[in-house]
Amino acid sequence: MPIDKFITxxxxxxxxPIENVDTDQIIPARFLKAxxxxxxxxxxxxxxxxxxxxxxKADFVLxxxxxxxxxxxxxxxxxxxxxxxxxxxxxxxxxxxxVVSSFFADIFKNNALNNGILPVQISDAFxxxxxxxxxxxxxxxxxxxxxxxxxxxxxxxxxxxxxINPYKKKCMINGYDDIDYLFSIKNEIEAWEAKxxx
Amino acid sequence: MAGKxxxxxxxxxxxxxxxxxxxxxxxxxxxxxxxVTSPQAFAGLKERxxxxxxxxxxxxxxxxxxxxxxxxxPIHDELSRYQVNKLKENCxxxxxxxxxxxxxxxxxxxxxGPELGLTRPxxxxxxxxxxTSTHGAFGSIAFGIGTSEVEMVLATQCLMQSRPKTMRxxxxxxxxxxxxxxxxxxxxxxxxxxGGATGYFVEFAGSAIRSLSMEARMTICxxxxxxxxxxxxxxxxxxxxxxxxDREFAPKGQDWEKAVAEWRQLPSDAxxxxxxxxxxxxxxxxxxxxxxxxxxxxxxxxxNIPKVEDxxxxxxxxxxxxxxxxxxxxxxxxxxxxxxxxxxxSCTNGRIEDLRSFAAFVKGKKKADNITAWIVPGSKxxxxxxxEEGLRDILEEAGFFLRQPGCSACLAMNDDKIPEGQYAVxxxxxxxxxxxxxxxxxLLASPLTAAATAxxxxxxxxxxxx
Numbered sequence: 261m262p263i264d265k266f267i268t269x270x271x272x273x274x275x276x277p278i279e280n281v282d283t284d285q286i287i288p289a290r291f292l293k294a295x296x297x298x299x300x301x302x303x304x305x306x307x308x309x310x311x312x313x314x315x316x317k318a319d320f321v322l323x324x325x326x327x328x329x330x331x332x333x334x335x336x337x338x339x340x341x342x343x344x345x346x347x348x349x350x351x352x353x354x355x356x357x358x359v360v361s362s363f364f365a366d367i368f369k370n371n372a373l374n375n376g377i378l379p380v381q382i383s384d385a386f387x388x389x390x391x392x393x394x395x396x397x398x399x400x401x402x403x404x405x406x407x408x409x410x411x412x413x414x415x416x417x418x419x420x421x422x423x424i425n426p427y428k429k430k431c432m433i434n435g436y437d438d439i440d441y442l443f444s445i446k447n448e449i450e451a452w453e454a455k456x457x458x
Numbered sequence: 459m460a461g462k463x464x465x466x467x468x469x470x471x472x473x474x475x476x477x478x479x480x481x482x483x484x485x486x487x488x489x490x491x492x493x494v495t496s497p498q499a500f501a502g503l504k505e506r507x508x509x510x511x512x513x514x515x516x517x518x519x520x521x522x523x524x525x526x527x528x529x530x531x532p533i534h535d536e537l538s539r540y541q542v543n544k545l546k547e548n549c550x551x552x553x554x555x556x557x558x559x560x561x562x563x564x565x566x567x568x569x570x571g572p573e574l575g576l577t578r579p580x581x582x583x584x585x586x587x588x589x590t591s592t593h594g595a596f597g598s599i600a601f602g603i604g605t606s607e608v609e610m611v612l613a614t615q616c617l618m619q620s621r622p623k624t625m626r627x628x629x630x631x632x633x634x635x636x637x638x639x640x641x642x643x644x645x646x647x648x649x650x651x652x653g654g655a656t657g658y659f660v661e662f663a664g665s666a667i668r669s670l671s672m673e674a675r676m677t678i679c680x681x682x683x684x685x686x687x688x689x690x691x692x693x694x695x696x697x698x699x700x701x702x703x704d705r706e707f708a709p710k711g712q713d714w715e716k717a718v719a720e721w722r723q724l725p726s727d728a729x730x731x732x733x734x735x736x737x738x739x740x741x742x743x744x745x746x747x748x749x750x751x752x753x754x755x756x757x758x759x760x761x762n763i764p765k766v767e768d769x770x771x772x773x774x775x776x777x778x779x780x781x782x783x784x785x786x787x788x789x790x791x792x793x794x795x796x797x798x799x800x801x802x803x804s805c806t807n808g809r810i811e812d813l814r815s816f817a818a819f820v821k822g823k824k825k826a827d828n829i830t831a832w833i834v835p836g837s838k839x840x841x842x843x844x845x846e847e848g849l850r851d852i853l854e855e856a857g858f859f860l861r862q863p864g865c866s867a868c869l870a871m872n873d874d875k876i877p878e879g880q881y882a883v884x885x886x887x888x889x890x891x892x893x894x895x896x897x898x899x900x901l902l903a904s905p906l907t908a909a910a911t912a913x914x915x916x917x918x919x920x921x922x923x924x
């Protein structure tokens with residue numbers, strides 16, 4: 261699927277200061293029966309967000325009108341567990357364009373990038389500063405600049421740089437996906453097969 | 459120059475191309491698919507106007523959504539039925555072999571790959587399922603992928619992957635009686651945490667690993683994802699070759715001899731260097747059980763739940779939240795706690811050896827009345843073998859019932875769900891909140907601990923009943 265281009269993003273955030281948020285929390289397995297990529301945002305964090313009657317739980321951050329924005333900021337080791345890409349579809353479907361944490365599980369990171377959602381991995385200390393700033397002022401703006409690989413809180417005048425694979429960065433900025441690239445090297449793949457078929 | 463690791467040897471052979479400053483294009487030998495993570499990938503191919511490029515390298519089986527009773531009837535859940543039918547439709551349209559619900563080769567994707575000889579040393583194997591790491595037990599590079607990646611493999615038989623770092627985890631010594639490979643992996647995860655191997659591909663080595671059967675090795679590699687590892691692997695040896703030999707799709711005759719000669723070259727060289735190396739002693743491991751809501755929250759069964767003050771300050775809130783969900787307090791013993799369900803099965807512990815050890819333990823005894831037990835074989839072949847070996851009879855005499863194969867209560871996608879607030883001792887792989895059903899409370903353990911608990915009705919150390 262062609263992905264949305266990501267260059268810079270300035271937005272307030274939704275803070276989720278919980279560690280080890282696994283993909284079963286992001287989207288429980290019972291919602292994985294769909295055969296399209298649409299509609300998962302409605303069930304993002306379903307069991308934290310709604311009670312068993314389907315009513316919103318007032319104490320969960322997505323139900324708190326104080327917080328909004330296109331950036332989800334979460335505790336360390338975000339996205340562990342199942343490889344379900346539905347987790348990335350749910351996050352994207354809800355309207356998040358970036359997830360910020362001090363540590364990401366590998367498969368989630370790949371799935372996010374393949375869907376135009378930027379995982380921004382920062383230090384524990386900077387993550388703590390974001391949580392504190394947002395607690396003090398829920399409208400705190402976070403600025404993510406992919407070209408320069410920086411994330412900053414302009415109001416606090418603090419920033420940090422983050423890593424991203426140069427190829428993936430190019431894909432995000434241009435909206436390319438891996439299949440476009442793989443098709444472009446069809447001859448090399450066939451040559452590998454010819455050499456290794458026995 | 460330092461020697462090469464098992465991982466290096468397989469990875470380097472499969473690199474088609476390296477993008478400058480970026481990932482490698484990795485050729486995939488075996489692609490396994492199931493009903494849940496493939497429909498959007500097939501839809502993507504359709505939108506691009508293309509078909510599966512190398513259909514003979516992909517094999518499909520429905521496993522996640524299916525009921526484990528009355529499989530000859532149409533699936534009554536409409537969405538599940540639609541998804542399973544979609545898999546069939548997609549496979550037929552693309553010439554992909556599928557082992558459907560009543561086929562003798564149907565089963566959990568990570569059980570049927572090895573038992574059919576589709577999984578072999580030296581291969582690259584992927585599946586849209588994180589427990590694909592199971593297949594690494596054969597000395598292959600096997601890892602879980604997302605649906606966009608499933609689409610890439612269907613389209614081009616290749617994936618773009620950054621080369622992970624390598625880690626070797628050595629477990630030396632002899633296991634105590636009543637301690638199984640499930641306990642080894644739960645112990646390691648408890649030591650290094652659920653993110654302890656993130657970014658790494660892990661090779662398990664050492665005398666305690668070498669002495670394990672193939673099925674026990676699969677249990678260990680299966681759960682390597684639960685410590686964040688990209689995958690786990692074990693060097694192939696005589697035990698591996700013996701297991702693979704004569705399986706349906708294993709090479710035969712001269713091809714077999716040639717394959718084994720190649721596989722003997724795969725183990726890590728003596729002077730190979732890993733980015734990280736850890737050592738554990740088999741004698742330090744006792745039967746393990748989890749008390750919290752991630753697989754790293756495990757303790758020896760005779761220990762008490764940790765105290766809040768002993769947890770890292772930054773993790774204390776998550777720890778408290780977890781205990782609250784479980785309905786437990788800090789510093790409590792696990793032994794003797796109330797249990798409602800026992801689940802034996804899944805890609806972690808749903809193989810014939812697991813059923814054998816459970817059956818041997820409960821033989822001639824009776825299931826506790828307060829326990830609802832679900833004993834679920836990992837595949838049709840495991841089910842058949844369990845019946846032929848008389849295990850089903852033993853189970854039935856002890857008050858248990860052998861269900862039909864599937865992922866079952868591991869993930870609450872099918873009918874087998876643990877009710878809200880109830881406790882399940884489970885041989886599966888994840889104890890996340892709601893994993894086995896909304897509000898369900900999961901205690902991960904080995905088939906032996908599950909057996910001891912099923913008989914006594916409360917959490918029980920299997921060593922006291924051996």
